[in-house]
Amino acid sequence: MIEERYDVIVVGAGHAGCEAALAAARLGMKTIIFTVSVDSIALMPCNPNIGGTSKGHLVRELDALGGEMGHVIDKTFIQSRMLNESKGPAVHSLRAQADKQAYIAEMRRVLERNPQITIRQAEISTILTEDAVDKLGKRRCIGVKTVSGSHYYAGAVVLATGVYLNARCVFGEVSEETGPNGLKAATKLTASLLSLGIEMRRFKTGTPARVDGKTLDYSKMQEQKGDVPVVPFSFDTDPDTVQREQVSCWLTHTGSEVKRLIEENIDRSPLYNGSIQGTGPRYCPSIEDKVMKFPDKEGHQIFVEPEGLYTDEMYLGGMSSSLPEDVQYAVIHATPGLENAVIVRNAYAIEYDCIDARQLTASLAFKEIPALFAAGQINGSSGYEEAAAQGLVAGINAARLIQKKEPFVLDRSEAYIGVLIDDLVTKESHEPYRMMTSRSEYRLLLRQDNADLRLSERGYELGLVGEEKIQRLRLKRSGIEAERKRLMATHIGASAANNELLQKLNSTPLKTGISLAELIKRPELNYELIAPLDTERPELPHSVCEQVNIELKYEGYIRRQEQQVKQFKRLEHKLLPEDLDYESVGSLRLEAVQKLKALKPRSIGQASRISGVSPADISVLLVWLEANKHRTGGGI
Template sequence: MPILEENYDVVVVGAGHAGCEAALACARLGLETIMFTVSVDSIALMPCNPNIGGSSKGHLVRELDALGGEMGKNIDKTFIQSKMLNESKGPAVHSLRAQADKQDYSREMRRTLENTDHLTVRQAEVSEIITDGKKLKGVKTFSGAVYHCKAAVLATGTYLNARCIYGDVSNETGPNGLQAANHLTASLKAHGVEMFRFKTGTPARVDKRSIDFSKMEEQFGDKKVVPFSFSTDPAAVQKEQVSCWLTYTNTNTHQIIRDNLDRSPLFSGAIEGTGPRYCPSIEDKVVKFPDKERHQVFVEPEGLYTNEMYLGGMSSSLPEDVQYAMYRTVSGLENVKIVRNAYAIEYDCINSRQLNATLEFKEIEGLFSGGQFNGSSGYEEAAVQGFMAGVNAAMKIKGKEPVVLDRSQAYIGVLIDDLVTKENHEPYRMMTSRAEYRLLLRQDNADLRLRKIGYDIGLISQEEYDRILWKEKAIESEVERLEKTSVGANERVQEFLSSHNSTLLKSGSTLAELVKRPELNYFMLTEIDDNRPQLPEDVAEQVDINIKYEGYIKRQMQQVSQFKKLESKRLDADFDYSTVPSLRREAVQKLNLYKPMNIGQASRISGVSPADISVLLVYLEQLRHKKK
C-alpha cells in the first residue's frame, strides 16, 4: 500500500510556545520547515496562566526578542494589562509582565505562522522518529506518512502520554481536554532516550459574574506601558487596560483542604509525576507551610472575549466538590461558579542531560528539542529553548557554527546550561537568583547584549542592527559628557539640590557625580543641565543605570572575566575521564556521562567538586606540555 512521503529541511513537532519559535526561526532563515500539531486550534495555546513575563521570565522574553524571536511582538499586540514588577528594587530585578487575551494571543501567532514563507503548518500526530544508525532521517505520523528531513525539533510540551487528574477523575488527554500524543514516547525509548514523568497543574477558571469584586483589592496596570519588543513603537502600546484583582485564602480554606488530603491524588499516590517546586498546588502550600494563615489569590481575566477568570495561586487536583467548597471560603468568591475545574497534568519528558548545549541530542545527530519536553516549566522558558533549538538546527544544516549563549551573556544561557549540566528531577523554572551576573543581564539592556548576535544569525534586520550601533555610541557619548561636565556651587545648583533633599555642594562637582547620588538621577538633572541632548528614553535609561551602578557593574565585569577563562578551556567530547589519575569515582562517572564542552561547564555538574576541577586542570596542563 503506497504511503505519503515528503521532504523538508526541518520538522518541528509541536506548536506550543517552543514549537512556534523553532519553526519561525528555521523558516525565516530560508529552510523549508513543517510544523506538526495535534490541533491547529491549539497553536500558541496558553493552557495555564494568562500572562507573559514576570520575575526573570520577562528577561527571557526580552532576550528572545533581541535575538529575533516572536513572543515579545505577539504579546505587545494582544495584551490587556501590562506592569513592570519590582520597580521599588534595583534594575537587575525589574521584570515586565503582561496579561494576555488568550484567544487573541493564539490567533495572532497562528496568523504570523501561516503567513511566513517556507513554513507549512500540518495537523497530525508524529508517532515515530526515523534514524539511520545514530543520525536522524525523518519522522513518521500516526497515519503512516513519512516526512524526510535534515533536522527535527521536538517541542511536545505536556502532550506526551498526557493524563489530566482531579480527585478520582483521570482523563487521558492533553491540556484543556485536547488530544494527547500517545505514540512518540515508545519510539524515543526504542532509540535509547531516557524519559521522565513530570507533573504540573492549573487552577479553576470561574465565571466573572459570580465574583464579588468589592471584597477584593483592585490591581491596575502601569500608566505608562513599556513594550516587550524593542521593535514595538512605545506609542502603539499606550491603551486602556483591564484590572486584575487580589484576594486571599484563610484558615477555613486551609481546614477544608486538610480535611480532604486523603482524596487528593497528589497525596494518595495516584499521581506519579514530579511537580514544580516553585509553583506548587494550594494543597502543597497548606501542607508545607502549616503556620501560614493565608495565601495570595490573583483573579485575572482570560481575555476580553470571555467572562472566564483565572484563580492564580490556587492550582489544585482536589475533587470537584472540594474545589467548590474551598474556593467559596475565599473573600469575594463566596458564590463563585466554576467554568473549568482545576486539574493536575502528568506527561512524559526527557532527562535533559542527554542534550548538548546546542539542545541537540548527544546520541542522535540532527535531533533537537526544546520547551517542557526538556523538563522545564513556563511559556517563556519554552519559547527561548524552542528558538535556540531551531536556530541550531538551522546552523547545522547550513554548515555554520552553532549558537551557544553562556551564563554571562543571557538568562537564556543560564537556563540551558542548568538544564544540560544539573540533575533536574522536577520541572525547571527560571529565577533571577539563578543568574550569577544578573546586574549585567538586565531586561532593559537585552538589545545591547544580544542584538548583534541576532544579526549574525540572520534574524535581525540591517535597520535594527544600525539602530543598536547608534544606541551604543549615544550612551557612551552622553556618559562621557556627564563625566566631563562640571557645575559649581552656584545659587541655581544649590536650589536644585535643596529641592530634592540632596547635600549642598561645597565646591564643584561633575554631573555624573550628581547622578550617582541615591536621591537623584539623570532625568532630574534637566533642571540644571542646559546642554543636555535630546535622547530617546531607552538611551537615557541606560545612561542613568551605567553611571549610577558603575562600581557594581565593573566588579561584575571582573567576575565575568574570570568566568570566561574557565569557559575558554575547551574539553574534547570524546575524552575519557577515567584516564585522569586521582579524579574521584563520582566525578569520573558524571564527567563521562555529561561530556562537558569546557572546564566552566564541568565545574557546574553536580557531583564534580572544586578539588576535581583542580585535578583535571593539572592533568590537562601536563598533557599540553607532553604534546610540545
C-alpha cells in the first residue's frame, strides 16, 4: 500500500479544483490534486465561454483576490463582449468565448509550473477520518483513499468533484454510467460520504448537441461580432495584449416546426417520462422544457458558438436536450441555418450526486467533519464561474486552517462571491444554483468594474496578491480620489460657448455657474462628453476615468446602498455561539428552533435569511444576545 503525506488534498481538477489547488499552493501548502483524467483538467464540457451576466462579476472578483481564471481566459479567448451595456453599470458583465483546448492547456501549464502542486490521476473511494472524536463529538478528516488502496494524508481535504459522483448521461432510451464527454464517473465516493452522515441529493444538468460548422448556412443567421476594443478580465492584463482578431458567433431561432416535433415526442423525453429523477436548473432549461413551459411562444433563441480555433465544432447554446437521437436530428434540421447540419455530438442530460450545502459553514468547511471542505457543483451550484469562486475560497480556508488562522469569509455586502456562498450555505435549494445580478441586494456597490478596488487589498492581506499589483491599485485609488476632488472644485460659468456645447449635447443651458462634478450627474452627460468644457483635465488611465464617472453619476444611489450595508453589518457582527441550545431560548417558534439547530447560523444576519425563521424569532434572538453579553460567538 502506498502512503503519502501533503498539506492539502484537492479531489477533482475542474474549475473549482484548479482554483482550490492554486490558492492553497500559493499560500505555501504542499498540495496534491486528483482527477479521473489528467486530460480533463479545467474541462469545459458544456458552454464554450467564461463570464456572462453576473458570472463576469465572479471572474473579476476571483482575479482581484488572486485567482487564475481571468488570466487564463485573457490568453485563450476567441471573442469578447461586454453584456448589458445599454443598462446601468451594476449589470454590465464581461463574457468571452474560449478556445476550449487552449484554455485546458493553459490552466494545466499553470498547475504544472507551480512547484507546490502534484497532479495525480486516480479515483478517490474513501474519505479518511480519525478514529477518535473530539470534545464536540466530531471526527476530523485526515486524508483520502484511492480505489487502488493507496492512502494520502493531509491537514485538509477539498472536495471539488463536479458532476462526476455516480454520474449518468441520458438521451432518449440511452443511459450510460459516465461523466461528461464520456469520461469515467466516480462511483465509489458517495457511499463514503453517506457513511460520514453527509446528506446527499440528486441533481441534473444538460448540454446541447455540437454540429460541424462547415455544414451550416450562416446566411440565415444573425452575426454577432466581438467588441472593439476588447476589455480584459484580469486587472493584471495589459489591454493592448488582448486586442486581436476575433471569431464571430451566430444567432438563429427555432420556429413552429420545432415546437410541433417536441410536443409530439415529449413522452419520449427522459425529463418527462420519469427516466430522470434529478432536479434540473430552472434558469438553464432544456429546449423541451422551454417548449412545454412556454406554450404561447412559437420560437426560442439558439446561439451558435465556436468551440475553438482547433475545430469546426459549433455549440448550439439554448438547445440542451435529453430527447432521443432521431428527435434531436429532426429538431436541429428544422432550425433555420441548421437544415443540413452534421451532428458531431448528441445532446444529453447528466444526473449526479451532490450535497446539501447547508451542511457547510461560510468558509465552505463541513460543520460536522473538521478539515473537510467542499467547492463547486458538489455543493449544488452550476457553472464554471460559480465553481471557480468556491474553489478559491475553499483553497484559501484549507490553507488557513493548517496555518491556524481565522477563516476567510466574504459577506453579501462585499462581493458576489459572498452572495453565492451565503445563498448556498443558508438557503434551501431544490435545483442547481445559478448566480444572477438580481440575487445581490447591493449590486450597485458590487460592480464588475470595481472588483479590484473592493477586494485586492483583501487578497494582499491573504498573501495571494503581490506587491506590484497592490501598488498599482493604490495609485489607481489615489488617482480616482484626486480627480473627483478636482471635478467638484472646478466650476464653469454660463458663457455662450459653454451653453452652445451643452445644447449640442441635448443638455439644458446654464443660468449660473456649476461644478463639473454636478454636470456629470446629468443623465444625458458623462465624464467623456464634458471634456471640451474641462480645459485643465489631466491625462488619466481609462480605468480611473470610468470609476470617476460612475462614482459621481450614481453618487446618491451609492450613498444610499452604503447606508443599507451599515445596517446589514450590524446584524452580521452579532455572532451566535456555535453550541447555542436553541431549545433553551424561550419564545422561539418550533419551526425556528428546528431550522436554527440544523443550520447553526454564525450570526443574527445569517439566521434572518433562513427560510422558516421569522422577524419575531430574530427579535427573540436579539433579546437573548443582549441578556447574554458575556458569551462570545463560536466562529465559522
